[in-house]
Amino acid sequence: MIAVAVSVTLLLVATVIYTFGDLWHGTAGAGLAYDLAPPDAIGAYQGVDGMVALANRRPARPVAGERPAGTV
Known part of the structure; x- marks a missing residue:
């Protein structure tokens, strides 16, 4: 039970740190x-700056020979 509490606490702390870092x-x-x-x-x-941010959010193209998910 203590391990679960420690895990949840660490997860919440990491989430807060990540959120502040992302906002900053x-x-x-x-x-x-x-x-x-x-x-x-x-x-x-x-x-x-906006175009660079958009380019960084776009998904990468599939590697040659790979098929997109959901295709046969």
Whole structure:
């Protein structure tokens, strides 16, 4: 019973740490894109930052010879 409580506690602590890290990373990245840009190119820098973020969220293509899930 103690092992379960310790496991749950560690999982919750890890979740909180991960959440704060993710929030900090997101805001720091946006601020960095804004601060590095010259005043007349802020929109272009933020556009590129958004495209990079989108590219990182897209799933990878299957390796040659693999079939997508659900196909025969």
